[in-house]
Amino acid sequence: MDVRIDAERLWQRHVEMARLGGTPKGGVCRLALTDEDIKAHLLLEKWARKRGFSVALDDIGNMFIRRDGTDPDAAPVASGSHTDTQPTGGRFDGIYGVLAAFEALEAIDDAGIRTRRPLEAIVWNNEEGSRFHPGCMGSAVHAGVSTLEEMLAKTDRAGVTMGEAVKGLKAAMPDAGYRPLQSPLAAFVEAHIEQGPLLENTGNTIGIVTGMQGNRRFEVEVVGEEGHSGTTPLAGRKDAFKAAIRMARALEDHFHDPEDVLRFTIGRFDVHPGALTVVPGRVVFSIDFRHPDMEVVKRLGDGVAGVCAAHAGPCEVEVRETSGSPSVEFSGPVPEAIEASVGRRGYAAIQIYSGAGHDSRHMVHLCPSGMVFVPCEKGISHNEAENADPKDLAAGAQVIADVMLDLAERL
Amino acid sequence: MDVRIDAERLWQRHVEMARLGGTPKGGVCRLALTDEDIKAHLLLEKWARKRGFSVALDDIGNMFIRRDGTDPDAAPVASGSHTDTQPTGGRFDGIYGVLAAFEALEAIDDAGIRTRRPLEAIVWNNEEGSRFHPGCMGSAVHAGVSTLEEMLAKTDRAGVTMGEAVKGLKAAMPDAGYRPLQSPLAAFVEAHIEQGPLLENTGNTIGIVTGMQGNRRFEVEVVGEEGHSGTTPLAGRKDAFKAAIRMARALEDHFHDPEDVLRFTIGRFDVHPGALTVVPGRVVFSIDFRHPDMEVVKRLGDGVAGVCAAHAGPCEVEVRETSGSPSVEFSGPVPEAIEASVGRRGYAAIQIYSGAGHDSRHMVHLCPSGMVFVPCEKGISHNEAENADPKDLAAGAQVIADVMLDLAERL
Numbered sequence: 001m002d003v004r005i006d007a008e009r010l011w012q013r014h015v016e017m018a019r020l021g022g023t024p025k026g027g028v029c030r031l032a033l034t035d036e037d038i039k040a041h042l043l044l045e046k047w048a049r050k051r052g053f054s055v056a057l058d059d060i061g062n063m064f065i066r067r068d069g070t071d072p073d074a075a076p077v078a079s080g081s082h083t084d085t086q087p088t089g090g091r092f093d094g095i096y097g098v099l100a101a102f103e104a105l106e107a108i109d110d111a112g113i114r115t116r117r118p119l120e121a122i123v124w125n126n127e128e129g130s131r132f133h134p135g136c137m138g139s140a141v142h143a144g145v146s147t148l149e150e151m152l153a154k155t156d157r158a159g160v161t162m163g164e165a166v167k168g169l170k171a172a173m174p175d176a177g178y179r180p181l182q183s184p185l186a187a188f189v190e191a192h193i194e195q196g197p198l199l200e201n202t203g204n205t206i207g208i209v210t211g212m213q214g215n216r217r218f219e220v221e222v223v224g225e226e227g228h229s230g231t232t233p234l235a236g237r238k239d240a241f242k243a244a245i246r247m248a249r250a251l252e253d254h255f256h257d258p259e260d261v262l263r264f265t266i267g268r269f270d271v272h273p274g275a276l277t278v279v280p281g282r283v284v285f286s287i288d289f290r291h292p293d294m295e296v297v298k299r300l301g302d303g304v305a306g307v308c309a310a311h312a313g314p315c316e317v318e319v320r321e322t323s324g325s326p327s328v329e330f331s332g333p334v335p336e337a338i339e340a341s342v343g344r345r346g347y348a349a350i351q352i353y354s355g356a357g358h359d360s361r362h363m364v365h366l367c368p369s370g371m372v373f374v375p376c377e378k379g380i381s382h383n384e385a386e387n388a389d390p391k392d393l394a395a396g397a398q399v400i401a402d403v404m405l406d407l408a409e410r411l
Numbered sequence: 412m413d414v415r416i417d418a419e420r421l422w423q424r425h426v427e428m429a430r431l432g433g434t435p436k437g438g439v440c441r442l443a444l445t446d447e448d449i450k451a452h453l454l455l456e457k458w459a460r461k462r463g464f465s466v467a468l469d470d471i472g473n474m475f476i477r478r479d480g481t482d483p484d485a486a487p488v489a490s491g492s493h494t495d496t497q498p499t500g501g502r503f504d505g506i507y508g509v510l511a512a513f514e515a516l517e518a519i520d521d522a523g524i525r526t527r528r529p530l531e532a533i534v535w536n537n538e539e540g541s542r543f544h545p546g547c548m549g550s551a552v553h554a555g556v557s558t559l560e561e562m563l564a565k566t567d568r569a570g571v572t573m574g575e576a577v578k579g580l581k582a583a584m585p586d587a588g589y590r591p592l593q594s595p596l597a598a599f600v601e602a603h604i605e606q607g608p609l610l611e612n613t614g615n616t617i618g619i620v621t622g623m624q625g626n627r628r629f630e631v632e633v634v635g636e637e638g639h640s641g642t643t644p645l646a647g648r649k650d651a652f653k654a655a656i657r658m659a660r661a662l663e664d665h666f667h668d669p670e671d672v673l674r675f676t677i678g679r680f681d682v683h684p685g686a687l688t689v690v691p692g693r694v695v696f697s698i699d700f701r702h703p704d705m706e707v708v709k710r711l712g713d714g715v716a717g718v719c720a721a722h723a724g725p726c727e728v729e730v731r732e733t734s735g736s737p738s739v740e741f742s743g744p745v746p747e748a749i750e751a752s753v754g755r756r757g758y759a760a761i762q763i764y765s766g767a768g769h770d771s772r773h774m775v776h777l778c779p780s781g782m783v784f785v786p787c788e789k790g791i792s793h794n795e796a797e798n799a800d801p802k803d804l805a806a807g808a809q810v811i812a813d814v815m816l817d818l819a820e821r822l
Contacts, residue, residue, distance in 0.1 A: 024484050084687070087684040130687065196642035197647075226793055229793070230624060230765075231674070245656040245659050257645075264642075268682065269680075272499075274498075274678065275678050275793075276544065276678045278794075331476040346791075380638065381639040383638060
């Protein structure tokens with residue numbers, strides 16, 4: 001049994017998807033469950049219906065596109081990723097894994113192959129976590145790692161709850177079936193751009209992902225006192241900005257890693273009230289840090305509150321841990337099937353460790369899982385300049401199709 | 412001729428005004444020419460009409476409430492301040508000077524005194540400058556310090572122009588007359604809360620203002636490169652946030668003044684895209700600094716670009732000077748008339764220097780000018796906790812009434 005994916009069709013679907021939330025700079029802004037993101041779901045539903053594939057949603061808004069197998073009781077072999085992006089995101093992060101999975105289903109359909117197990121292309125909801133925190137929310141709830149009630153209550157900056165947003169998606173897809181949380185899966189494989197420079201630098205096409213970093217995330221709130229910038233002597237100020245940048249500098253030292261494996265980032269830093277002539281009375285900033293070694297993750301994370309308190313000066317500081325995930329190892333049938341496909345197709349491949357978090361992180365709790373990375377230009381991602389070579393995207397989708405076909409029969 | 416202001420009426424008008432944009436914390440958010448600020452103008456217009464005072468607007472949206480004198484050709488003696496506030500402002504900054512001026516007109520009206528010169532209570536538009544930058548915009552345009560066309564083209568963060576906002580005010584006040592820019596004034600006196608702790612600490616009720624600090628303001632834009640927080644090695648990042656906080660720290664040192672006279676503030680600091688898992692690609696921050704000595708203002712301001720460039724690291728930086736004002740001295744008939752009133756009424760008073768900028772800064776270009784400060788609690792201002800004693804507010808308004816009456820005859 002052989003199946004060939006259609007590289008041109010796969011590329012055209014990327015082009016079409018990039019229009020939904022497309023930015024003047026050539027990137028994509030498609031925050032989770034905004035109108036643009038719902039349009040992406042509807043476009044996938046349209047393509048699925050045309051093929052006769054069924055479509056279902058679960059309680060947290062994950063979308064399941066299913067090609068039935070010959071055994072109606074068998075758990076499906078699934079692949080997928082997410083349609084949402086960062087505010088200044090690119091054309092490949094997330095959507096590539098969805099389109100590669102859908103292309104695999106179509107290519108197998110085109111080849112007229114009947115698999116024993118059903119095949120599914122999955123859209124995990126709110127992976128980026130930049131509208132509703134935390135990220136990987138849909139996969140976490142589906143896998144039972146997070147509770148549904150808690151996540152539906154999360155709000156975006158405008159005060160809209162995740163529950164209201166999911167209701168909007170369901171209303172837009174009245175014909176979708178219902179999929180219970182934690183439904184059995186036989187295996188899950190996710191294709192994704194690397195979001196780092198390693199594949200490009202080493203001239204490889206496929207990364208066989210061996211694991212994922214652990215992380216902890218914090219929100220730090222610094223409270224001082226607002227004052228008039230022209231009249232308040234500096235000695236008497238409680239300037240939340242001055243305290244917060246001292247904390248930020250000290251945290252850089254705290255998280256300094258001479259081997260440059262640890263990833264420490266302050267991505268949000270909101271200064272209130274944010275007016276030219278007002279001494280800032282409040283700053284809220286985020287900390288994201290990641291490391292493969294969970295002992296390092298624990299030790300350095302436990303030190304955050306102390307570092308912040310030591311640099312608060314005349315201000316008050318509160319440190320809240322907002323999320324965290326252990327590191328993950330991928331082993332067993334999925335990486336083995338990837339290895340087999342890569343060997344058969346002759347793709348240049350290496351084993352690779354994931355710096356980014358992905359939905360597959362949570363799938364390991366449900367079923368054997370794994371990931372396929374393809375190169376992206378200069379490793380740039382979470383950036384409107386994100387780019388990838390159509391040939392590499394096609395190679396990754398071919399591996400996804402091979403792995404799904406293999407596991408649908410063999411598992 | 413004597414006139415007594417009505418302390419209770421003055422206080423009740425503060426209470427009424429504080430409802431327009433009142434915040435849950437007891438402050439006021441009434442940004443220039445928002446609905447709430449326009450309501451404040453309309454409330455003043457209503458009070459003015461009841462008294463038979465006339466109302467006019469000029470091209471930049473300043474509002475002139477006039478009680479006619481016996482000589483229709485005489486230039487008016489005026490007093491006033493502004494109705495707009497900072498986003499988290501208080502109940503007294505600005506509005507006190509407007510209500511003190513209006514109270515003076517009413518008290519003189521109640522006393523049945525006919526002055527030779529007309530008396531005016533003026534509302535200068537957009538003093539705070541936190542919706543439309545720069546501040547003191549209305550007084551600057553009226554005095555000919557800034558050009559009308561340039562200021563009408565300024566936009567707020569939502570892209571609304573000052574011109575559109577002024578049009579909104581004019582539409583809300585169809586019965587207002589027209590006042591040409593740079594119309595002659597005989598004198599201008601402004602009452603304001605001190606916004607500093609000196610009067611309170613020294614047990615004085617009235618500050619006779621001798622001058623105002625000079626200032627320069629800058630906008631600094633730091634451009635790096637967005638990247639994925641989990642995959643981009645720290646060595647390869649162009650983190651605009653990291654560069655910007657190094658600049659901010661270095662600027663603190665650059666502006667350090669062991670005598671604590673210089674006022675240096677970073678009040679706005681916007682991090683883009685501002686997402687938890689994205690390395691910041693752009694930061695825009697403001698610099699406001701002030702000093703009485705214009706040589707210091709010039710020298711330190713000229714050094715800003717160099718300090719920023721020295722700490723840009725792998726990022727690009729652009730420093731734009733957005734505004735600046737020379738220091739100002741008040742002398743002549745207005746401070747003399749204040750001195751005379753204070754002596755006659757027996758108020759405890761001192762000469763005082765203004766750390767904040769006020770509309771009177773620009774009035775010196777049109778006519779003899781001066782200011783009266785009253786204490787505010789703990790010197791706190793540009794803060795929802797801003798507070799003042801009704802007795803002190805009444806004393807300041809009494810001085811304004813005395814000065815206006817005096818100058819309307821004597822000048």
